[in-house]
Amino acid sequence: MTAGELPEPRKREGLAGHLAAARMLAADFAAGRLHHAWIFAGPRGIGKATLAFRFARYTLAGQAGFLLEEPASAPLHLPADDPVFRRVSSGGHADLRVVEPAGARGEIRVDAIRDAFRFLRLTPGEAAWRVLIVDGADSMNVNAQNAALKLLEEPPPNVLILLVAHRPSLLLATVRSRCRLLRLTPLDRPEFDEVLRDIAPELDDEACARLFAVAGGSPGTALELEQLGGRALKEAVDALLDLLPAIDRQALDTVAAAVTVSREAAHFQAFGRILSASLAERLRTARTDAALLEAEAGVSRLLERSTALSLDRRQVVFEIFGGLARTVAGRGEGVSA
Known part of the structure; x- marks a missing residue:
């Protein structure tokens, strides 16, 4: 695309x-x-x-x-x-x-x-x-x-x-x-799929579902994410989250490199949106607990702070997953912001 x-x-x-x-x-x-x-x-x-x-x-x-x-x-x-x-x-x-x-x-x-x-x-x-x-x-x-x-x-x-x-x-x-x-409100799933299929007919049901979950009913955002490799990035983020509290350092380094590939903020913003959507999915399942809810709020604050203060994006990625790992391990430090 x-x-x-x-x-x-x-x-x-x-x-x-x-x-x-x-x-x-x-x-x-x-x-x-x-x-x-x-x-x-x-x-x-x-x-x-x-x-x-x-x-x-x-x-x-x-x-x-x-x-x-x-x-x-x-x-x-x-x-x-x-x-x-x-x-x-x-x-x-x-x-x-x-x-x-x-x-x-x-x-x-x-x-x-x-x-x-x-x-x-x-x-x-x-x-x-x-x-x-x-x-x-x-x-x-x-x-x-x-x-x-x-x-x-x-x-x-x-x-x-x-x-x-x-x-x-x-x-x-x-x-x-x-x-x-x-x-005006975000589109529902059938409306969202109608727009995406009109513009990118190669997208199948699974791709549309993944993009809908991340883009929140915004076809424009979904298409931007697709252009930035959003589906592959979501798979990589989900794989890292599934391993917690363990951290695959090589995989994390690959994600960090992908979202800091440009001096422009687009890739990092895509990472933030994808990570927030993936955490929200986990908060809706039985695999999560109250500690992760607090950690998710910390992630949101850190992402906002990194944008406002122009923090080192690569370091922010490592801090986020380090904090999530501590949360899942039950050590309580969570994600600091």
């Missing part, structure tokens, strides 16, 4: 999950009671941006009159051969602006929001509406959020603003208060 196989939200025709949310948006639009600003909130990789682009296309196409003709299983649907779909997919629709994090710090700066403000003040060129999608809205810095607040307080007519946020708590309270909050 290559990075090119990860679908861009603007190009996805289908929608897995979030049907109730889509129906509600379609009904509000058709009834003429659509709020001008929304926050689509939820974990990363569950389809928030996909829904935002789906709603944007629907709005730009003026689909309200077709609401009753839509199948219940496909609200807000616009076919991929529709001219509006094609222009949104290519980034060429005159009435849609998309703002995303940029630069080395991965943030949205005030200039991008001010430029979007000027765009929304223009008369629509193709449709009756102008639409702004801020994907990663929780990456706006304070100045950008203050600029967004002015736009939210005084929106032009026939403007739709969609803020896609993984962590809406990072948005200013005043920004949140001027938007309707739409909380």
Whole structure:
């Protein structure tokens, strides 16, 4: 699987999950009671941006009159051969602006929001509406959020603003208060499998099950893990956990090398997610006890601390398994954080 196989939200025709949310948006639009600003909130990789682009296309196409003709299983649907779909997919629709994090710090700066403000003040060129999608809205810095607040307080007519946020708590309270909050949840197993099979049909039931357990119902996260060798890493982590309190030093060294192969944090973050999922699986079985529950909490704290303080990742891996070994052996020291 290559990075090119990860679908861009603007190009996805289908929608897995979030049907109730889509129906509600379609009904509000058709009834003429659509709020001008929304926050689509939820974990990363569950389809928030996909829904935002789906709603944007629907709005730009003026689909309200077709609401009753839509199948219940496909609200807000616009076919991929529709001219509006094609222009949104290519980034060429005159009435849609998309703002995303940029630069080395991965943030949205005030200039991008001010430029979007000027765009929304223009008369629509193709449709009756102008639409702004801020994907990663929780990456706006304070100045950008203050600029967004002015736009939210005084929106032009026939403007739709969609803020896609993984962590809406990072948005200013005043920004949140001027938007309707739409909380989206991780996909259930059939919905999750539908997305993965559409993108990576080579994945079998066992692979989908393993990825679902680790990714928590987030297809985007699952595909990232797959690209990083997540299934092989989970097998290696599970093998180390099964040996506790003994430690296979060579196997542990291999895992530590795999998760520190790059200076970027992606592999280490994948390790943290996989380890947390594997410990959670054990906490649901009769093989575990209260000591492991406390150790799991210590692992979570240490992973968070290692990210915040840029600790030596290789040393963190060894400390985690050393602490787990002590816990299983009943020596009580556990995982320190």
